[in-house]
Amino acid sequence: MTMNYCSQCGAKISLGIPPGDDRPRYVCAQCGTIHYENPKLVVGAIPEWEGRILLCRRAIEPRHGKWTLPAGFMENNETVAQAAARETAEEACARVEIDKLYTVYSIPHISQVHVFFRSRLLDLDFRPGSESLEVALFGEEAMPWDELAFSSVRNTLRHFFADRRKGAFSLHVGDIERILRE
Amino acid sequence: MTMNYCSQCGAKISLGIPPGDDRPRYVCAQCGTIHYENPKLVVGAIPEWEGRILLCRRAIEPRHGKWTLPAGFMENNETVAQAAARETAEEACARVEIDKLYTVYSIPHISQVHVFFRSRLLDLDFRPGSESLEVALFGEEAMPWDELAFSSVRNTLRHFFADRRKGAFSLHVGDIERILRE
Numbered sequence: 001m002t003m004n005y006c007s008q009c010g011a012k013i014s015l016g017i018p019p020g021d022d023r024p025r026y027v028c029a030q031c032g033t034i035h036y037e038n039p040k041l042v043v044g045a046i047p048e049w050e051g052r053i054l055l056c057r058r059a060i061e062p063r064h065g066k067w068t069l070p071a072g073f074m075e076n077n078e079t080v081a082q083a084a085a086r087e088t089a090e091e092a093c094a095r096v097e098i099d100k101l102y103t104v105y106s107i108p109h110i111s112q113v114h115v116f117f118r119s120r121l122l123d124l125d126f127r128p129g130s131e132s133l134e135v136a137l138f139g140e141e142a143m144p145w146d147e148l149a150f151s152s153v154r155n156t157l158r159h160f161f162a163d164r165r166k167g168a169f170s171l172h173v174g175d176i177e178r179i180l181r182e
Numbered sequence: 183m184t185m186n187y188c189s190q191c192g193a194k195i196s197l198g199i200p201p202g203d204d205r206p207r208y209v210c211a212q213c214g215t216i217h218y219e220n221p222k223l224v225v226g227a228i229p230e231w232e233g234r235i236l237l238c239r240r241a242i243e244p245r246h247g248k249w250t251l252p253a254g255f256m257e258n259n260e261t262v263a264q265a266a267a268r269e270t271a272e273e274a275c276a277r278v279e280i281d282k283l284y285t286v287y288s289i290p291h292i293s294q295v296h297v298f299f300r301s302r303l304l305d306l307d308f309r310p311g312s313e314s315l316e317v318a319l320f321g322e323e324a325m326p327w328d329e330l331a332f333s334s335v336r337n338t339l340r341h342f343f344a345d346r347r348k349g350a351f352s353l354h355v356g357d358i359e360r361i362l363r364e
Contacts, residue, residue, distance in 0.1 A: 005192035007185040007217070012192075020312060023257070035189070038222050039256050041295060074221050075205070079288035079357045080295060101355045104283060106261035113223060113262060130202060171353050173283045175261045 001037075008033045039111040042152075043083035044071025045119040046160060047096045052137040053157065054121055056091045058149055059133045066149035069116060069156065070094070072131075084117045092135045094126035101171060103159060105152040109178040114152035118160075118169065151176045183219075190215045221293040224334075225265035226253025228342060229278045231303040234319040235339065238273045240331055241315045248331035251298060251338065252276070254313075266299045274317045276308035283353060285341060287334045291360040296334035300342075300351065333358045 003026040006013045011030035018027055018034050026035040046069055047054035055067045070088040081098040088096045096119035105114045128135050140161045148154045163169045185208040188195045193212035200209055200216050208217040228251055229236035237249045252270040263280040270278045278301040287296045310317050322343045330336045345351045
């Protein structure tokens with residue numbers, strides 16, 4: 001996010017390379033604070049129920065109306081597993097038991113890292129949270145592949161069904177590049 | 183970090199729970215910007231050379247003088263693997279080929295997630311970077327276990343040598359709690 005004022009002292013701020021550093025940062029000339037900006041973690045779950053997966057249709061931008069696995073920005077003072085369970089509770093009002101870490105995607109052009117955990121849906125008592133239009137279970141045949149919100153979700157689900165056919169789930173780590181359309 | 187002024191418009195700012203949210207955020211009453219704060223990713227490598235591991239003795243706080251695996255805050259616009267290689271280059275002036283993701287630790291009380299990759303040191307041309315006092319290769323017997331800088335580094339190295347004895351390396355995901363000393 002562009003920064004105009006120092007959040008510590010309120011002075012006007014600008015980009016500059018601090019001594020000993022090698023890239024531009026927002027540095028305050030008045031109080032000396034260096035405001036580092038770092039990638040954000042987006043954490044989600046793959047809630048499974050008898051071979052089907054719980055997806056949420058988004059009620060918010062970006063990708064309003066598209067389907068996603070429950071996921072969102074990790075909050076301070078929680079663990080990645082807690083973040084996955086919290087997002088599932090918030091977006092699908094659903095309870096999951098978090099299982100193994102399954103996918104890790106770096107998305108450098110938006111400075112995000114997306115991680116998804118396999119998880120077991122504990123009961124069928126789910127409904128849309130405030131950020132979802134609807135919530136539903138999908139088997140592989142019924143997956144809305146062309147209506148998925150994010151590449152990280154699509155890749156995670158593709159790996160999930162491929163690994164299930166093989167009978168062996170393993171961690172997948174990858175990068176997602178910007179797609180340029182002409 | 184405590185925020186006193188809005189980085190967008192420069193107005194005085196305070197904590198408040200935004201509509202539809204459930205936790206305090208820094209919200210600007212003047213321009214409406216909500217300043218979210220999220221956990222930071224610390225990414226590192228386990229550089230291996232013929233069974234020994236490259237460690238760096240820290241020239242900076244926290245833990246000045248203690249030993250660590252090369253690691254640091256992930257930067258915007260890079261992948262986790264790139265961050266691991268960059269930190270190894272910066273702290274140990276060493277080149278590595280990044281291999282599999284090996285450990286992921288949530289550290290909720292400091293809002294950080296630490297991740298380490300197995301990696302292959304490409305040559306013996308290494309030396310301390312500006313944040314290191316010295317850099318050296320250690321076998322298991324020589325590991326400075328009582329002089330390691332961080333719990334995430336200690337746990338990662340313990341798993342590494344245990345897995346090597348077993349002859350099978352696998353991903354380790356865990357949480358690190360605050361240690362209270364009386």
